[in-house]
Amino acid sequence: MRIGPVKRVKLILPALTEATSPFWRPIKYSLFPPLGLATLAAYLDPDLEISLQDEHVEKLNLDDQPDLVIIQVYITNAYRAYRIADHYRRRGAYVVLGGLHVTSLPEEAAPHADSIFLGPGEHTFPQFLQDLAAGTPQKLYQSPVRTLQGLPPIRRDLIRRPSYLVPNSIVVSRGCPHHCTFCYKDAFFAGGRGFYTQVVDDALAEISRLPGRHLYFLDDHLFGNPRFADALFHGMKGMGRVFQGAATVDSILRDDLIKAAAAAGLRSLFVGFETLSDSSLKGAGKRQNLGRSYREVVRRLDDLGIMINGSFVFGLDGDDGDVFARTVDWAIDNGITTATFHILTPYPGTALFAEMNANNRIESRNWDLYDTRHVVYRPSGLSPDDLKTGYDWAYEEFYRWNSILRAASAHESSKHQLKHFCYSTGWKKFERAWDLVIRIKQLSQMRPLLEAVLAPVNRVANSIGPEASPVHARPLTVGSHMV
Numbered sequence: 406m407r408i409g410p411v412k413r414v415k416l417i418l419p420a421l422t423e424a425t426s427p428f429w430r431p432i433k434y435s436l437f438p439p440l441g442l443a444t445l446a447a448y449l450d451p452d453l454e455i456s457l458q459d460e461h462v463e464k465l466n467l468d469d470q471p472d473l474v475i476i477q478v479y480i481t482n483a484y485r486a487y488r489i490a491d492h493y494r495r496r497g498a499y500v501v502l503g504g505l506h507v508t509s510l511p512e513e514a515a516p517h518a519d520s521i522f523l524g525p526g527e528h529t530f531p532q533f534l535q536d537l538a539a540g541t542p543q544k545l546y547q548s549p550v551r552t553l554q555g556l557p558p559i560r561r562d563l564i565r566r567p568s569y570l571v572p573n574s575i576v577v578s579r580g581c582p583h584h585c586t587f588c589y590k591d592a593f594f595a596g597g598r599g600f601y602t603q604v605v606d607d608a609l610a611e612i613s614r615l616p617g618r619h620l621y622f623l624d625d626h627l628f629g630n631p632r633f634a635d636a637l638f639h640g641m642k643g644m645g646r647v648f649q650g651a652a653t654v655d656s657i658l659r660d661d662l663i664k665a666a667a668a669a670g671l672r673s674l675f676v677g678f679e680t681l682s683d684s685s686l687k688g689a690g691k692r693q694n695l696g697r698s699y700r701e702v703v704r705r706l707d708d709l710g711i712m713i714n715g716s717f718v719f720g721l722d723g724d725d726g727d728v729f730a731r732t733v734d735w736a737i738d739n740g741i742t743t744a745t746f747h748i749l750t751p752y753p754g755t756a757l758f759a760e761m762n763a764n765n766r767i768e769s770r771n772w773d774l775y776d777t778r779h780v781v782y783r784p785s786g787l788s789p790d791d792l793k794t795g796y797d798w799a800y801e802e803f804y805r806w807n808s809i810l811r812a813a814s815a816h817e818s819s820k821h822q823l824k825h826f827c828y829s830t831g832w833k834k835f836e837r838a839w840d841l842v843i844r845i846k847q848l849s850q851m852r853p854l855l856e857a858v859l860a861p862v863n864r865v866a867n868s869i870g871p872e873a874s875p876v877h878a879r880p881l882t883v884g885s886h887m888v
């Protein structure tokens with residue numbers, strides 16, 4: 406370990422394991438830049454020599470000699486992150502690790518780092534920098550203060566914008582007010598507030614700093630604080646933005662917030678339906694979905710011309726062999742534009758993991774497999790093989806040409822039908838074309854093209870919003886949110 410003057414700083418997002426597999430969909434990992442690291446970089450002295458590398462879009466240069474190395478650890482990049490950390494420690498750098506996986510399993514991460522960080526970094530990272538300068542860095546930093554007030558502007562200049570399809574990703578809150586047992590949220594925010602927002606004016610200022618029209622809010626639940634969200638959407642009205650985000654079933658039905666969002670430019674929404682079964686919802690602690698009409702959710706969003714990216718989980722206790730066909734049929738019949746299916750995954754640190762561990766149901770602790778595509782536990786009503794086969798079938802079935810046509814025809818307006826068809830096929834049926842565009846480094850050229858081919862929003866969104874133009878956001882499957 407080296408404690409001395411810091412001149413060169415390197416921030417690294419190591420590649421997620423699945424991103425290096427032959428089944429890798431490069432486009433999925435070229436969507437969003439490493440926002441967490443760019444947020445941390447804002448606390449560094451701008452006069453330092455700073456580099457930010459995202460292994461999903463570039464080859465890492467590991468032959469350099471940084472003084473301080475900052476690595477973000479997700480569960481499926483953990484082994485890679487540890488190897489990189491060990492490498493730089495051998496080279497004499499001071500290495501710090503943080504992020505979701507470090508917070509879940511600090512004992513596992515600690516031997517690979519000089520300092521580790523649990524929870525959000527907005528308070529602890531600047532504290533660490535002060536300690537490091539004073540020659541007294543701590544081994545462990547745990548975030549006690551939770552606020553997004555007075556943040557320095559994110560160092561977006563360190564991000565290679567052309568490498569990403571959605572460089573304008575943004576978060577205006579942290580966490581979520583709910584407590585689903587499978588979600589990372591309670592573990593990550595343990596010991597402090599689990600849901601808090603920016604000041605509205607700061608969020609609006611951040612938005613206005615972003616070039617172009619399209620934004621993607623990566624917040625877990627953009628409608629989680631209705632007053633904040635309402636003020637945000639009113640502030641955004643007239644900015645000429647089109648955006649995507651995520652929200653819960655109940656928040657779409659609760660009041661008119663969704664209309665304000667549509668008027669501000671919301672064009673596609675990630676919705677955590679998770680399961681059609683009430684008893685499975687109860688088991689997963691997803692009370693906010695209980696007793697809500699999913700059909701009504703779909704109808705409201707349809708009326709506003711907002712496309713739906715529906716999230717569904719397979720393998721919850723209570724799921725049987727019929728769950729796959731039941732879910733896929735429902736999604737198609739209801740005109741869900743894109744669907745994200747997940748195999749239930751007990752992330753370490755969650756209530757779900759604790760319960761399964763206590764019942765000896767965890768079958769694998771190979772974190773590389775914790776990508777919601779593998780069965781890592783013993784399901785109750787299905788064999789592991791049936792669960793995996795059913796999950797694969799669900800994706801195939803949902804994105805068949807016939808299914809896409811059927812789902813598109815569920816919308817009343819022909820414009821919406823066409824829009825649905827174009828989005829769904831564009832995203833899932835042209836992977837080779839996407840790969841080529843990424844390989845020849847022309848992804849940024851696709852952004853305006855992509856926006857231009859998007860069909861107009863329907864009459865309601867047009868009539869209430871400033872977005873009379875035919876340019877819209879895409880329903881890209883984040884493929885990640887709300888497992």
Ligand code: B12
Binds near residue numbers: 624
């Ligand atoms: C964007 C995103 C992705 C992108 C990631 C690309 C990228 N450039 O980051 C893509 C599409 C590739 C992706 C894929 C997946 N994702 Co994802 N994703 C997200 C999302 C929506 C936003 C991440 C983000 O930018 N947050 C905003 C920034 C500001 O926060 P942050 O990154 O956490 O950084 C802060 C702290 O963590 C901390 N910090 C982080 N690193 C470090 C390092 C140091 C040294 C310090 C001091 C602090 C620190 O400080 C930062 C500022 O506070 C989150 C949900 C969310 N709201 O966070 C899910 C989320 C991370 N994904 C999740 C999942 C499940 C997945 C998938 C498995 C889904 C799937 N089936 O495909 C895959 C694979 C991920 C994996 N295997 O681990 C889960 C994570 C579960 C877990 N325990 O790992 C999340 C939390 C969603 C959820 N609610 O469940 N995802």
Ligand code: SF4
Binds near residue numbers: 580581585588
């Ligand atoms: S799964 Fe979604 S709704 Fe549930 S706690 Fe996590 S972020 Fe919130």
